[in-house]
Amino acid sequence: MNKFALDKKSARLIVLQRIELLQSFQKKLRKLFGRYIFSNFFLKFFVNTNLIGENYFDIMKKEYETIANEVNFSNKKYLSIGGGLGGLELIINMETKNNFFYFIEKNYVSKKVKYGWDDKNLEAYNNLQLVEKFLIKNGMDINKFKIYDFDTNNFPNEKFDFIISLYSLDYHYDFNIYLEYLKKISNDQTKIIFDTIRGDYFKNVFKNVKIIQSVDNTVHKSKRIICSEFI
Numbered sequence: 001m002n003k004f005a006l007d008k009k010s011a012r013l014i015v016l017q018r019i020e021l022l023q024s025f026q027k028k029l030r031k032l033f034g035r036y037i038f039s040n041f042f043l044k045f046f047v048n049t050n051l052i053g054e055n056y057f058d059i060m061k062k063e064y065e066t067i068a069n070e071v072n073f074s075n076k077k078y079l080s081i082g083g084g085l086g087g088l089e090l091i092i093n094m095e096t097k098n099n100f101f102y103f104i105e106k107n108y109v110s111k112k113v114k115y116g117w118d119d120k121n122l123e124a125y126n127n128l129q130l131v132e133k134f135l136i137k138n139g140m141d142i143n144k145f146k147i148y149d150f151d152t153n154n155f156p157n158e159k160f161d162f163i164i165s166l167y168s169l170d171y172h173y174d175f176n177i178y179l180e181y182l183k184k185i186s187n188d189q190t191k192i193i194f195d196t197i198r199g200d201y202f203k204n205v206f207k208n209v210k211i212i213q214s215v216d217n218t219v220h221k222s223k224r225i226i227c228s229e230f231i
């Protein structure tokens with residue numbers, strides 16, 4: 001398999017979550033007409049589902065590789081925070097064995113879709129029904145995952161082996177929103193992997209912090225870090 005199967009609505013969400021998937025003419029339209037008209041009108045029509053299925057797969061495969069070099073993925077319980085449509089988790093599911101996935105995400109698409117730091121954490125680009133559909137369509141067994149809506153405050157109460165958040169936690173909104181919850185659901189072996197715009201800050205939060213990637217060409221500069229053991 002070298003691409004994800006998806007429908008038009010999911011493709012539209014993926015483009016909002018992964019803005020690098022926009023083609024150059026789409027970027028021009030967005031600049032010309034503004035984010036609101038672009039996301040709510042143009043994106044409904046000008047979206048190449050096939051191409052996005054291929055490119056999203058490639059991106060997620062590369063993301064997987066940045067992490068798989070560092071950790072052993074099989075037989076683990078995962079929590080994905082802001083995982084979008086779940087492409088990374090699908091790749092983990094394809095490449096490894098005996099895993100269970102929990103997702104915490106938001107269940108709406110914000111009107112203007114702004115990127116960058118969001119103090120109030122109101123920005124979201126997802127639809128949880130479509131996430132479920134997408135995961136099943138791409139081979140994840142319905143008994144291997146559970147999806148939680150961030151805004152219901154009903155979160156899984158389990159200890160996790162991995163907590164993963166790419167370009168979401170501490171990239172768009174403050175880590176501290178999740179701090180107490182993350183302490184509750186982790187133990188000393190739990191690895192928390194996320195992209196942050198303030199890598200050094202976490203040296204005072206965790207005993208172990210390892211930078212595995214530095215990215216300079218996205219909305220803002222960020223570091224991907226693997227952390228364990230809260231101080």
Ligand SMILES: C[S@@+](CC[C@H](N)C(=O)[O-])C[C@H]1O[C@@H](n2cnc3c(N)ncnc32)[C@H](O)[C@@H]1O
Binds near residue numbers: 106124
């Ligand atoms: C830039 S996208 C990244 C999606 C995915 N991780 C990826 O790498 O493609 C950020 C995601 O965070 C989600 N999000 C925003 N606030 C959140 C929160 N408090 N908890 C969980 N997810 C959140 C958004 O809905 C969106 O899908």
